[in-house]
Amino acid sequence: MIALIFLASCSNIKAPLNPNTSKDFSQGEVILATQLLTKIFDQEMAPIQCVPDIDEAALLLRTINPRMEIIQDDIEASLDDPKEIKKMIESCEKSCTCDFIDDLLREHLVVLDKELRKSLEKREKQKDLKSCLNFAKETFCSGDLYKQLEREKVDFSYEEENP
């Protein structure tokens, strides 16, 4: 009896959160920041004041990676549930994540019904990635996410030693 009660209560214990969990910043913010950094790394967008070159972009991408991994895992875990997919699509505009979600759906060969597909495409058009990235470009450097990444990046930095 005691063992059963113990087991039952233990099942409610959640694993301690990784200090770099996405819970500290919204999914949308992290996804958009990652997309911005990737564009700068790929030299598809000009550098910004706090990300002046591709080396800095690469470093910040490594730093944001643990957060993105959790977010991607969370989203991928809900791709089996049509209700969750619908919910994600209906809120993707607000968080500028429509493109990202579309990429994940394609990657995992999730076929949307006609209505949902139309809805997703409409939202992608209304708030396209370009305008989202332009917004991110203006706000990233002054945001809390960047400040946090700045503090954390020392763990991910790598200065190649002189030969």
Add this chain to the structure above:
Amino acid sequence: MKRPHVFSLIIFVFMASCGLFKTSTSGNIRNISSIEVEQEFSPQVIEEKLHHLFIYYLIAQRELDQFDKKITDSKIEEIYSQSEYLKLQTIRTQVEEIENHLLELHDQVSKTHKNSNQKSGTLLNIKVKEFSEHSSLHALFMENISNRLFEANGNKKLNFKMKSRREISKYIKSVEESSLYQVLDKNIEHLSFMLEGSRSADDKKFYPSSASAGNITGNEFPSKVWSLTFDDGPKRQTSEIIVNELKKRNLKATFFQLTQQVKKDPEMAKEIHDSGMEIASHSYTHPQLTKVSSSELDFEIGVASAELKSIVNADIHFFRLPYGAGVSNPTIREKVAGENLIHVFWNIDTLDWMAQEPEKIVERTIQLMKKTQRDSGIILFHDIHRRTTLAAPVIMDLLLQENRRVCTLHEIVSQMNEGNETVCAK
């Protein structure tokens, strides 16, 4: 940012004085007769050697200017293979040799004539002082040897004979046009080629270490040598596809596996190894190792690689930190080296960990490959994503072109360590 002309020189001479040009007056005294010493230490010979020093410093000034211009546009891994840097190192050894030789002779003569009235021991002092008084540039170039002689100039103010810039420029021009300058310049060029040759052969050795020898990025690889690496597996649905694509093309890769994942599907891990692929360690559970306790570090590095070795029944030579976090952390690096592992970073990050079209991954990888110094390096993929199973084969096809060679890390590193002329031969 361009450094001021004289500032660069001052830095060079400062480095020379403070330790870059380490000199030893005790180690290399030759056993020569006093007559020979007198002959070598004559005023004419000293003047000649000081003039040689002056020319070498002039050449150094020229190379330093060129080097300073290049470093603003060069990546850190390119800077030290620039020809100007090699020439500066060569000049350093030549200058050190002359200065050492003069000072050794000075010491010998001083000892020999300790109790006599002969002033041979102070001859170098006098000549250096005379030479330094020609101009501020002469004084700057003689600073290293002057400091070593202590009394050379003392606290007396030097009276420069050549005062105007025009006079100094004219003098420098005449020196640069002299045949001796041409000879010494050529000498530096030849010696620096030899330095580059010996550096390539001897310096690229890797072994478990918390220093640079214990970390590989791929930038060190010889021309056209590539390593494909796949992290975070094994995951049967995707790893199997990648291994089959590699086998189809007769290519080998290195798989940095998580022991946690290997334990879930040990058969998959063994199949990857049995296909001829190399297995390396990527920790147990993929945490950010800069955030874990010491005992967790032992677990994620030591226990992870030991269990991996046992399950796969293969030697594990390499480790890659999750997210690349902690490469500059001495504790972590010491732990990795302590497990007899070499750390592997990368120089091509495909960013395939992020959801995107496979074509985007391919495009990025190709662009990054073009930027490498020698069309060589280590490519980072993750064999747990479907997008990677589509992108990686395109890169594999590219690597089969233009005489590129693809090997496992162990093959490349052991052949480099052995000094093989052709690494990763087909």
